[in-house]
Amino acid sequence: MKNNKHETITEDNLAIVSVELKILTGDSNRLDEEDLQSVTDKLSSIVGFALDQNLTEETVVQVSQSVIGAVDNILNILESTFETPSSQQVSKDILATISTLTEAIQKASTNNFTYSGSNLVLAVVKVDRRKFPLTAATGGAMDDVIYFLANEGSPSNAAGVTSVSLPEAILPSVSSTNQVISVSVFLLNSPKLFQGNRPSSSSTPSSGDKQNQQPKTTSVVASPILTVTIEETDIKDLPDNESIVFAFPVNQVGLWSHDIHS
Structure with missing residues (x-):
């Protein structure tokens, strides 16, 4: 290598x-x-x-x-x-x-592109704008794929399901000439790419200097990471009742993000 x-x-x-x-x-x-x-x-x-x-x-x-x-x-x-x-x-x-x-x-x-592996799932799809509002979900009985639900609410009440719901309010931000909207959804089951440095033994205050030193801390991610990307779109000021909604299983706190590529 x-x-x-x-x-x-x-x-x-x-x-x-x-x-x-x-x-x-x-x-x-x-x-x-x-x-x-x-x-x-x-x-x-x-x-x-x-x-x-x-x-x-x-x-x-x-x-x-x-x-x-x-x-x-x-x-x-x-x-x-x-x-x-x-x-x-x-x-x-x-x-x-x-x-x-x-x-x-x-x-x-x-065409649509999908990949399902042991640590990540990726779906790169073309969606007809008439399908919005759109929900992308994975987990539950469909644990190894990302599936899309058109004109339906979030399946967040289903056991073990992670999802992101894209409201119809997104559409005015997409060029009116684009009947097909490019949407990519990426679920990362492994948190390894988001781990911070572990605190070293030297980060612990010495017995003679405890008042002036604070032990170093580190943040560790222990949850799925879900990202949605909408190409060539500048989304701003969505109504409160039509926001992008990420839902994770009840026993998990997930990280999420949405990217806009213009």
Whole structure:
């Protein structure tokens, strides 16, 4: 891996390199922090190239399956690998890679793209604007996929369901010429990319200086992370009764975000 990390991405080797990375990351026990950085850099280069080039839909879908599969594999690496100061930037780069990947898929593909793995679920879809209000949900009996409910309320009362509801009030923010709206929903079951640095033993005040020192604390995420992206949309000032609503299982407190790509 270390010998190939500077390999230039081209249209000829794009698919091959992405498959190789998926295979390489399949044995997560062999990856150390340096390998993680190298793989992340290469994945970032791949999705950046895919976004900038006019590639065929078939190529983008093939590469996307490999890239998101590699990210899924990366999340099997020991949690301690993500807790060092240098790995914090790696985590941010992986999340940026996923964001760029969904944008590349929406740009190149006329069909829906879905991926379901052990650590994450991704749905990149085209939705007819007449389907709004729209709810995207996962969990319960459909634990391994993201499914969409048109013109229905949130299924948040169902056991184990995580969902996001997009109101009809979004539509005026979308170009009136767009009958089809590009929506991406990403559920991350592993919190590893959001872990802060663990406090070290030196953070505990000494017995002679307790009044002047405060022990360091760290925030640890222990819940699903749900993100929804609506491409080419600038959403502002939604009515209080038509807001974007995220719902998580009763026994979980989740993190959520919504991204607007204009």
